[in-house]
Amino acid sequence: MKTTIKYLVAAVATLSLNAYAADIKIGVAEALTGPAAKYGVSIKNGFTLASEEINAKGGVNGNKISLVIEDEQGKKEEAINVFKKLIFQDKVLMVFGPTLSNSAFAADPIAVAAKTVVFGTSNTASGLTDIGPYVFRNSVMEADVLPVVVKRAISEYKLKKVAVIYGNDDAFTKSGYDEFKKALEANKMPVTTTVTYAKGDVDFKAQLTKIKETNPDAIICSCLAEEAANIILQTRTLGMSQPFVGGNGFNSPKLFEISKHAADGTLMGSPWSAENATPANKAFIAAYKAKFNADPDQFAAQAYDAMNIVATALKKVTLGASLEADRQALFQALPKVQHAGATGKFTFVKAAGKDGKEAGYDAKQDAIVNIARNGKFVLLK
């Protein structure tokens, strides 16, 4: 009888041990289809690579990370649906995503209301972390990157006047434009003309002809990669040879796939560069190539770092009390993380917030200025 009880106790103990060495469920809501999929798929790959590496080393304090990946299609409505599913139905510890700032403005309030950490790795629009304290991001804001790029462009090309083109119906390109405008004003750089286009446009020649008329020294472009590539090609067709200065949207292999060498001379600021030869970055690039048989981009690097940042925070946390307590514990631990990953040294900085509301956490990281040469971006030295 006694032995039976002993066995029973042992059995129950193993069972509960198994239960405690449970998976840490982390939600991933990214655009895996639709026009933003080129970013979303890279991001998903970054998360997958990092979580597999962490699990291969025995997980976080013995707990394996398990990703619940959902496609938010780069649409606001879909992002809201996916966030609700992950937070309330799948009961994940936290959510990564969504891919576009546009969707983040719509979906992040759901996570904030549920007191769940939402961690964007690709949302660069300013004001996003004002949504609430649970909003985190390791994507450096355009507000931090663009002034560095503008300053460098002015000295590199000895600019006297510039023209500006941007997409005015997209949160990302519009917010990039606002930051460019501020940076240009700060440097007292005259703007000859500012022109806009709408999503889905393919012919930009009317706008570019208008720019040509004003004969600027360079063209500032807050655009997504494909639009930018097409804009650059059409600029050259119109017989203009000015260099371009771009925002984060330029940071995609697509830019060169479409524009080829026409984009040479373009300056772009980014939080990550394949040429940054730190050991952490080299290891990331090698591992990514081995797993996906493709070159990583900035978005994969940021996602990879983000997963490691969360893992670092989770190491300091004891999980298993209740979902609410676990979520709260992660929320408390995350801001303290300091990390040196593929994108370099990283810490969180508390956002100022608006109207006295408590805000979330932005990224603090140095920007890298790149120049396009022979169909790829290299460090501008």
Place this chain on the structure above:
Amino acid sequence: MFSQQLINAVSLGSVYALFALGFTLIFGVLGVINLAHGAVFMLGSYIALLLVEQFSLPILPALLLAMVVSGLFAVLIDLLVLRPLRARNAPHLAPMIATIGVAILVTNIMQGLLGAEVKRFPVGTLPDESLGFGDLHITALQIGIVVISLLLMAGLWVMMKRTQLGRSLRAIAESPKAAALLGIPVESLFYFTSFLAGALGGAAGVLVGLSFNAISPFMGQPMLHKGIAVIILGGMGDIRGALIGGIFLGFAEVFSVAYISSDFRDAVAFGFLFLILLIKPSGLFGKILERKA
């Protein structure tokens, strides 16, 4: 820069006209607003890309083959979707809604097969360099699009007005029932029209893909919106209307960017459109619509 903007306007307008040509043809003969025309347009572009990339075909045969495949695809839509609705005497809006479904289906299938990425024809498919006349720049392709649009329109116009086939098609446009009573093979001419419209849509897709390097599963949607505006402006079902309407929209867009503000481009362009429709509600050449009503 006025003359450069003039060139920009004519070339953009021709693109719209080219797209609207097949769109308006289907409406004129079948009486259906075929909202899958954007999908046919997209498909044409991808087929030519496939032929050029995978089978190293020169662009001209690729264009012709893409037109044939797009045409056959449009016939398939007619066969599987429009014909059953016709046979059941479905109300006017049913085929329109059904073609929205076709468009979504095709777009999603293409996206699933080939991804959402924007693709371009390989460099060197056509010469990239623009011809410069002093400060004016125009590419061979821009000239090509204008000429092809004009030729196709003229060809269609002659066919409709001068041939027995055209007479039959116009009779169908007037009344399919009466045409059938007169011994015109209405159903097979419906297929023929679908084929022709699909081929025109496919050709537009290839040319747009070539000139703007922006082939994607979603390329049909913005074009469809403009296309609807163009054929309403030109007069539903009228071939000249498609050309004039397309060129008009091109001018309205380009010149509002050039002389008003790019922020108000669509507001100005569509404002103009609205004004014209106020004065002439059936569109510039809108006789068929009046007769149909």
